């Protein structure tokens with residue numbers, strides 16, 4: 040079993056869909072020439088870095104932003120460049136898969152053998168992970184996309200990571 044990973048989604052997790060309150064700022068982010076208006080909180084990075092450092096975990100992106108998160112999101116939330124799960128564009132429901140299932144397949148493949156916490160707002164991601172082979176211990180912290188990542192989510196992740204029998 041390798042060292043644990045903390046996986047970060049962007050939309051609905053670091054970028055809540057409702058206008059948030061304290062701490063957030065509005066940012067225009069233009070990956071691939073398309074401009075999106077995001078709410079981002081520079082307090083998230085330090086909290087997540089503290090989580091990783093205090094539990095021996097590694098932070099990584101699990102978002103359709105992929106490597107674009109390093110350019111557009113990381114500096115605005117106070118994170119360094121992070122590794123990312125390569126998640127190809129969702130092919131649609133042709134295979135009977137949902138967005139959550141598509142992400143879960145790639146998360147399962149990338150984390151193989153390593154325990155992980157996943158901050159995610161797709162509601163069916165947990166069930167989809169259960170159907171993937173060789174998934175190590177994991178905790179899916181389901182985030183409400185309207186309000187985004189909170190200190191309670193990070194505390195739940197910290198408690199789970201500390202209890203891991205590595």
Ligand SMILES: [Mg+2]
Nearest residue numbers: 048050051160
């Ligand atoms: Mg999301």
